[in-house]
Amino acid sequence: MKLGIYGGTFNPPHLGHVTAARFAMDALGLDKLLLIPAAHPPHKELPQDGPGPEDRLAMAGIAADLLLLPGRVEASGMELERPGRSYTAETLRQIHEEYPGAELWLLMGADMFLTLQHWREPETILSLAGVCAFARTQDDCGDAFAVQAEFLKTTFHARVCTIQLPQIVDISSTQLRERLAQGEGQEFLPPSIYGYIIRKGLYGVHMDLKHLPDRELRACSYSMMRAKRIAHVRGCEEEAVRLARRWGADPEKAARAGILHDCTKYLEMEEQLQLCAKYGIVLDELERSAVKLLHSKTGACVARDVFGADEEVFAAIYWHTTGKADMALLDKILYMADYMEPNRDFDGVERLRKLAYEDLDAAVIAGCETSIQEMEDRGLEVHKNTLAAREWLLSKRKGTSDS
Numbered sequence: 001m002k003l004g005i006y007g008g009t010f011n012p013p014h015l016g017h018v019t020a021a022r023f024a025m026d027a028l029g030l031d032k033l034l035l036i037p038a039a040h041p042p043h044k045e046l047p048q049d050g051p052g053p054e055d056r057l058a059m060a061g062i063a064a065d066l067l068l069l070p071g072r073v074e075a076s077g078m079e080l081e082r083p084g085r086s087y088t089a090e091t092l093r094q095i096h097e098e099y100p101g102a103e104l105w106l107l108m109g110a111d112m113f114l115t116l117q118h119w120r121e122p123e124t125i126l127s128l129a130g131v132c133a134f135a136r137t138q139d140d141c142g143d144a145f146a147v148q149a150e151f152l153k154t155t156f157h158a159r160v161c162t163i164q165l166p167q168i169v170d171i172s173s174t175q176l177r178e179r180l181a182q183g184e185g186q187e188f189l190p191p192s193i194y195g196y197i198i199r200k201g202l203y204g205v206h207m208d209l210k211h212l213p214d215r216e217l218r219a220c221s222y223s224m225m226r227a228k229r230i231a232h233v234r235g236c237e238e239e240a241v242r243l244a245r246r247w248g249a250d251p252e253k254a255a256r257a258g259i260l261h262d263c264t265k266y267l268e269m270e271e272q273l274q275l276c277a278k279y280g281i282v283l284d285e286l287e288r289s290a291v292k293l294l295h296s297k298t299g300a301c302v303a304r305d306v307f308g309a310d311e312e313v314f315a316a317i318y319w320h321t322t323g324k325a326d327m328a329l330l331d332k333i334l335y336m337a338d339y340m341e342p343n344r345d346f347d348g349v350e351r352l353r354k355l356a357y358e359d360l361d362a363a364v365i366a367g368c369e370t371s372i373q374e375m376e377d378r379g380l381e382v383h384k385n386t387l388a389a390r391e392w393l394l395s396k397r398k399g400t401s402d403s
Contacts, residue, residue, distance in 0.1 A: 003099055004033040005129065006107040007079070007088065009041055010056050012197060013063035014176055014188045016169035020134045022067055024107050027163050028132060033067075034095070035060045035075045038086035042120065047177070051202045053080040062192050065227045089121035092128040104129035105161075110136060113162075114148050123156055130159030136170050177203050186219075192230070195223030210308025217259050217307060224263050233262055235341035236334075243333045246357050250312075250330075257316040257334045260303040265295045272298055279305070286381055293383060296321040323368055323389030332364050339367045365393045 004024055010017065013035075025033055037056045040046070051059075060075035067073045078094060079086040088106070095104060106129040108116075113133035116122060131152065135145065145162050152158040171188050179185030181204035186194050197205050198212070199220050207216060218237075222230050237258030244254035264275065269291045275298040276283060287293045300318035303309035309317070316334040319327065323335050340352045348370060356363035368390040375382045 001031045001099065001102045002029055002105065003095070003102040004028060004030040004105045004107055004132070005036060005092070005095060006033060007036045007038055007086075007091065009044075009046060009173060010035065010037045010060045010063070011046065011050060011173050012056075012176065012189065012193055012203070013059050014169060014171065014173065014193070015190060016136065016171065016188075018063050018066050018190060019169065020107065020109075020165055021063070021073065023163065023165055024105075024132055024134075025067070025069070025073070028105055028161065030105065031072065033064075033069075033073045035064050035073070036079055036091065037075070037077070039080045039082065040085045042085045042087060050177075051200070053077070055196075055200060055202060056080075059193050059196055062196060062223065062227075063190070066190055066192065068227055087120050089119075089124040089128075092125060096128055105132050106130070107132045107134070109134050110145070114144060116148075116152065117155070126152065126156040126158040130161065132161040132163060135162065135164045180205055191219040192222040192227065195219030195221065199223060209306055212307065214255060214259065217256065220307070221259050221263050225266050229262060229265060231343050232341060233259065235343045236261060236337045239341040240333055240337035243337055243356060243360070244330075247329060247333065247360055249333055253310070253313050253316075253330060254333055254337075256303075256309060257313045257320075257330060258337060260307060260309060260313070261299060261317045261320050261334060261338060262295065263302055263307075264299040267295070267298065269294075275301065284384070286383055293321060319385070322383045322385040323364065324385045325388040325392035327364070327389060327392075329360075332360055336360070336363050336367060339370075361393050361397060365390055365397075368393075 006021055006024070008017070021033060021035065024030065037053065037060050039053060057075055057077050057080060064073045064075045079091055082090070092104065092106070106125065108131065110133060113131065116125070116131065119125060133145065149160045149162060152160055169188050176185050176188055180197065189197070197203060198207055198216055199209070209220070212220065221233060225233070237255050240254040240258040241251045244251045264272065267275070272291055272294040276294065279298070279301040281297050281301070297318055300314045303317050304314045312328070312330050315328060316330040319331050320334045320338050323331070327335070336352070336356045340349055340356060352363055352366055355366060368386050371386055372382050372390070
């Protein structure tokens with residue numbers, strides 16, 4: 001197994017880190033990559049007013065997840081858990097013990113690579129791992145890189161790989177922290193990491209979470225879910241806005257409902273139940289055993305109490321999973337947007353998409369019936385609110401036709 005080790009303060013992780021990690025995975029053919037935030041780096045002091053180790057580990061975890069390689073890329077807190085300075089030689093010894101027989105590769109930027117012989121125990125480092133050095137600019141790949149590579153090979157019998165990264169973000173974490181404190185620099189961050197910074201109030205970024213512009217609200221929402229879910233949430237937002245314009249609802253409310261509808265999707269059952277207790281959500285027997293039914297209710301409460309969603313947006317999120325009798329217009333729009341956004345792919349979805357722009361009630365009925373049939377085919381109980389939604393709409397249509 002080829003195992004990459006990418007250490008750093010990750011304070012914060014930015015697009016350059018994500019690009020480097022992704023490119024190294026391919027260039028080296030890595031089977032696994034560990035992002036390891038340093039607790040106390042020997043070459044510099046961390047800012048006293050900066051985020052704690054838990055936040056840096058959480059942001060590194062978000063960066064790892066962005067590579068969309070579950071099980072192959074992950075953040076490790078091994079240096080944060082070890083007392084004292086974070087020396088690379090000690091980390092490599094620990095990894096060597098945990099992954100016996102693995103071929104280790106240490107990933108680093110140009111500045112670190114050019115001073116590697118001055119680190120603590122360079123001979124140990126280079127005996128345990130090969131070195132892959134990133135060049136952020138064309139200048140980095142000049143004579144100094146070649147001379148250093150040859151020196152390490154000759155002196156330490158090192159395995160050395162140097163990589164020119166494409167489209168790399170040329171900014172240091174120090175520069176980025178300064179720009180964030182000035183209300184700038186968001187373009188250098190993945191949205192989900194920027195959202196985490198906003199939610200936690202890190203690096204001097206202090207915003208009123210209940211009055212965020214859509215861009216910042218998206219970032220916060222994305223920071224609360226797995227990266228693989230973001231495309232769905234983005235698609236749901238866009239579909240909800242299109243449906244709102246078609247049927248005369250408020251596009252801005254539709255957008256915010258779409259942005260936030262899955263904000264608690266990835267909480268475990270225990271966390272969902274804690275939120276239910278906090279917000280006084282009364283659960284029926286089915287909901288107490290089916291975690292997938294809870295995120296709409298807890299997500300609505302978080303959308304309202306944390307992010308300032310109004311009652312119309314709250315209700316649309318609350319009912320978007322099951323539907324209910326007497327659904328409001330925005331309820332129907334979010335229910336259908338979630339069901340048929342462009343990333344959805346199942347038999348009959350094209351028919352639903354066409355129907356939603358011709359007859360919204362008929363589309364919701366069809367969506368309910370599809371859900372009911374799917375649950376019955378899987379031998380699972382159908383939630384009573386989905387049945388009630390279908391019956392209410394059918395009755396409503398029958399009453400209209402009778403009159």
